[in-house]
Amino acid sequence: MSLVTTHVLDTALGRPAAGVPVDLEALDDGTWRPLGHGVTDADGRVGDLGPAALPHGRYRLRFDTGTYFAGTGFYPEVVVVFEVADDAHHHVPLLLSPFAYSTYRGS
Template sequence: MTSRITTHVLDAVTGRPARGLAVNLEHRGDDGWALLATGETDADGRVADLGPAALPVGRYRLDFDTGTWFEASGRPTFYPEVQITFELADEAAHCHVPLLLSPFSYSTYRGS
């Protein structure tokens, strides 16, 4: 399956992909947030098959379970969860949302 929304998570402290990190994709509808898909980062820190191949224009959110991931590596974190909310303006476009992660900071951007 080819997803319209993909992500790539890198551990900024180790300089390595964040393997095994759980990610949820949600859509904001009239009744609030609805879960569309779940995934886990692969050995390269990527989730390439997150969600359906077609998505309507609208507001979406990626929810990263960083607390469980850091706990499994024996490291504390200030951010037990990272949520990235974004607008999908073109239903035909591919939307790549990378996450650069460390125990006490994170950053993201619109990738390609």
Template structure:
């Protein structure tokens, strides 16, 4: 299994457990728009390790999480039907881990390791 240069981890902070089954898209800035680089779904540990290539060039990237579908599958109302995180890859070859802490009415993120 190859690990992408960009990975994520989604935690359901309402129950304190990994959020398995969240669909995630990785896109790269392409002029005024975005170009899809890869997609994945969080595993049983809430991690998406295969979102795209093992190496990406320096640039601006976006992770889009389909939180609306994930919460709907659990019968839970949410204020955020999707979460989009835009960040910079400043060094080629360096791993970028971008976790998401999620609840139906709030979310937070940070640069992980």
């Protein structure tokens, strides 16, 4: 399993957001470097997004919400930047609607 996983929930419809493309990137000398790519499954999850271990540092998840909302949402993408400072699993859920989003560190 990847050290970083995500789960996207469509709060407007009250169900998982299937089919959202997600990219995992690492900050490397001021440049974002791709580490993994996935698409949310029927349960809104991406479990195999990148490596099983990551060095401590800054990472970001880029959610292609424009594809999910087919051009009807306000945010064409959501970018969540976070720090990995330990070797624990990092689960980063995204709560999504066409005109709002929020995120948190899950378990």
